[in-house]
Amino acid sequence: MTRIAVCAPSTPLTREDAARLTALAAAEFPEARLVIHDQCFAVEGHFAGSDAQRLDALVECANDPSIDAVWFARGGYGACRIAEAAIAKFDRTAQDKVYAGYSDAGYLLGGLYRQRIGRPVHAPMPVDLRREGGEAAVRRALGWLCGQGAGHEEPSLAAERHPVVAFNLMTLAMLCGTPLMPGLAGHVVMVEEVSEYLYAVDRLFFHLTAHLGGVAGLRLGRVSDVPANDRPFGMDAQEIARQWCDRHAIPFLGTADIGHDGGNRIVPFGLAERGQGQ
Amino acid sequence: MTRIAVCAPSTPLTREDAARLTALAAAEFPEARLVIHDQCFAVEGHFAGSDAQRLDALVECANDPSIDAVWFARGGYGACRIAEAAIAKFDRTAQDKVYAGYSDAGYLLGGLYRQRIGRPVHAPMPVDLRREGGEAAVRRALGWLCGQGAGHEEPSLAAERHPVVAFNLMTLAMLCGTPLMPGLAGHVVMVEEVSEYLYAVDRLFFHLTAHLGGVAGLRLGRVSDVPANDRPFGMDAQEIARQWCDRHAIPFLGTADIGHDGGNRIVPFGLAERGQGQ
Numbered sequence: 001m002t003r004i005a006v007c008a009p010s011t012p013l014t015r016e017d018a019a020r021l022t023a024l025a026a027a028e029f030p031e032a033r034l035v036i037h038d039q040c041f042a043v044e045g046h047f048a049g050s051d052a053q054r055l056d057a058l059v060e061c062a063n064d065p066s067i068d069a070v071w072f073a074r075g076g077y078g079a080c081r082i083a084e085a086a087i088a089k090f091d092r093t094a095q096d097k098v099y100a101g102y103s104d105a106g107y108l109l110g111g112l113y114r115q116r117i118g119r120p121v122h123a124p125m126p127v128d129l130r131r132e133g134g135e136a137a138v139r140r141a142l143g144w145l146c147g148q149g150a151g152h153e154e155p156s157l158a159a160e161r162h163p164v165v166a167f168n169l170m171t172l173a174m175l176c177g178t179p180l181m182p183g184l185a186g187h188v189v190m191v192e193e194v195s196e197y198l199y200a201v202d203r204l205f206f207h208l209t210a211h212l213g214g215v216a217g218l219r220l221g222r223v224s225d226v227p228a229n230d231r232p233f234g235m236d237a238q239e240i241a242r243q244w245c246d247r248h249a250i251p252f253l254g255t256a257d258i259g260h261d262g263g264n265r266i267v268p269f270g271l272a273e274r275g276q277g278q
Numbered sequence: 279m280t281r282i283a284v285c286a287p288s289t290p291l292t293r294e295d296a297a298r299l300t301a302l303a304a305a306e307f308p309e310a311r312l313v314i315h316d317q318c319f320a321v322e323g324h325f326a327g328s329d330a331q332r333l334d335a336l337v338e339c340a341n342d343p344s345i346d347a348v349w350f351a352r353g354g355y356g357a358c359r360i361a362e363a364a365i366a367k368f369d370r371t372a373q374d375k376v377y378a379g380y381s382d383a384g385y386l387l388g389g390l391y392r393q394r395i396g397r398p399v400h401a402p403m404p405v406d407l408r409r410e411g412g413e414a415a416v417r418r419a420l421g422w423l424c425g426q427g428a429g430h431e432e433p434s435l436a437a438e439r440h441p442v443v444a445f446n447l448m449t450l451a452m453l454c455g456t457p458l459m460p461g462l463a464g465h466v467v468m469v470e471e472v473s474e475y476l477y478a479v480d481r482l483f484f485h486l487t488a489h490l491g492g493v494a495g496l497r498l499g500r501v502s503d504v505p506a507n508d509r510p511f512g513m514d515a516q517e518i519a520r521q522w523c524d525r526h527a528i529p530f531l532g533t534a535d536i537g538h539d540g541g542n543r544i545v546p547f548g549l550a551e552r553g554q555g556q
Contacts, residue, residue, distance in 0.1 A: 044512060045509070045510055045511050045512015045513065046476075046477055046507070046509060046510070046511045046512055047512070076477075077477040077478075077480070077481060078477075080481065080484045081480070081484070170481075173452075173485075174451075174481055174482075174484060174485045176454070176455055176485075177454055177455045177485075177488060177489055178484070178485065178488040179488065198324075199324055199354075199355040199356075200355075202355070202359070203355060203358065203448075203452055204452075206358045206359070206452060206456070207451075207452045207454075207455075207456065210455060210456040210457065211455050229324070231323070231324060232323055232324070233323050233324045234322060234323015234324055234325070235323065
């Protein structure tokens with residue numbers, strides 16, 4: 001039995017999202033026990049409830065001894081407003097859990113990884129059910145959380161000897177220099193992006209690569225739904241990533257099979273535990 | 279006679295922009311001699327020519343002993359790609375000049391201020407002629423460059439005892455932690471933004487305020503053309519700025535009369551030189 005608590009540190013789920021998730025898990029993952037925190041449905045402005053509501057729900061899930069994994073419901077923005085204060089309230093019980101999500105949830109994954117709390121994991125989230133291929137993405141996350149293991153992980157991990165992390169590019173750029181930023185020396189850093197102009201991707205790489213001294217290398221996930229600008233940028237996302245890596249002598253290691261899409265693979269932070277899931 | 283060189287470290291001007299600028303200056307500022315570098319009209323992808331072209335033109339203007347002020351033609355993105363390498367090539371002649379612009383030109387203003395080269399000045403740019411109220415903005419910049427002085431400056435400067443800087447919020451957030459970022463301890467920091475969602479403004483304040491330890495305070499310029507999101511954010515820009523300042527014990531000092539608009543006032547970086555223009 002894997003006991004998974006779902007909370008929403010950023011933006012809300014709908015009851016319909018939750019019903020789909022519960023039905024899929026009940027039908028296909030009898031070994032999972034899902035506990036969807038009511039805070040997932042709270043709404044205050046942009047967010048899934050006030051900062052205090054989101055923080056309290058997250059701390060409650062993290063410190064609950066009956067829970068094995070905390071799964072972030074959805075990104076969209078908001079986790080950075082509560083991450084530092086929430087993590088400060090995590091107790092000993094929170095140390096042994098998996099924390100799974102991506103996109104805006106990266107603020108939490110980063111902060112937890114910095115403090116070596118539990119196992120942060122880049123993984124699809126419940127809200128992905130809304131996208132094309134989203135059921136496959138959610139199955140992948142649930143399967144990994146239920147210990148089905150390495151078959152769901154990003155393919156380069158099988159041969160990777162360095163510790164790894166995976167982030168949304170914007171999220172990692174915003175983490176730089178904050179109290180949530182983990183030390184990434186010696187790591188392979190994977191980044192992906194969605195819905196940003198290529199000039200904004202270039203700008204984010206300018207910023208991020210100035211903060212990645214000592215990393216083992218960078219892999220580029222998918223850069224999708226790039227808006228059309230009034231003129232072509234003149235480089236694609238991979239050329240942009242390569243250029244900025246070159247400037248800072250960061251090895252560019254190629255692509256990563258992650259992104260804001262149904263194909264988004266699992267990246268457990270840190271060193272691979274060979275032949276195991278979590 | 280004030281000899282002003284115009285170059286484009288980011289995106290290009292049109293010949294029509296340049297003709298309007300030249301006509302306005304000739305009619306109203308006979309004491310200004312404008313030299314519009316041909317590189318302003320170069321186009322390569324997003325940029326006003328290649329990185330090498332933009333860098334060479336900027337260095338040429340900065341190191342030209344016959345020039346008093348270098349005026350950046352336009353923002354739009356690109357200056358961060360060349361700023362560090364360009365400034366490294368500035369010679370003694372570059373030390374005595376004014377450098378004027380805003381928005382994406384902030385990467386250069388920041389890098390120059392860090393190295394105490396010349397006088398960086400937040401000021402309207404030639405491309406502002408395209409906007410409503412743009413002629414007034416360009417007159418303000420030309421007037422200040424021609425020594426007409428403090429009447430064009432941001433109003434709070436008259437009583438300000440701390441050194442000041444002014445930046446686009448995104449630009450300053452991206453500067454943080456890079457080799458272009460000036461030390462801002464003891465400074466009043468003014469920021470303005472355009473065309474960003476309020477959640478993105480909040481995210482930028484999360485990042486920026488984590489890097490502003492020791493500043494004397496923050497003033498908020500206009501946050502304009504905010505796109506409509508699928509739901510209200512729940513706070514306005516000033517509430518966002520206040521919240522993040524409060525978290526980091528940064529005094530929030532109120533508004534600043536700067537922004538991506540015709541009313542954008544002049545902010546010479548550093549300590550005011552009372553009763554003078556440049």
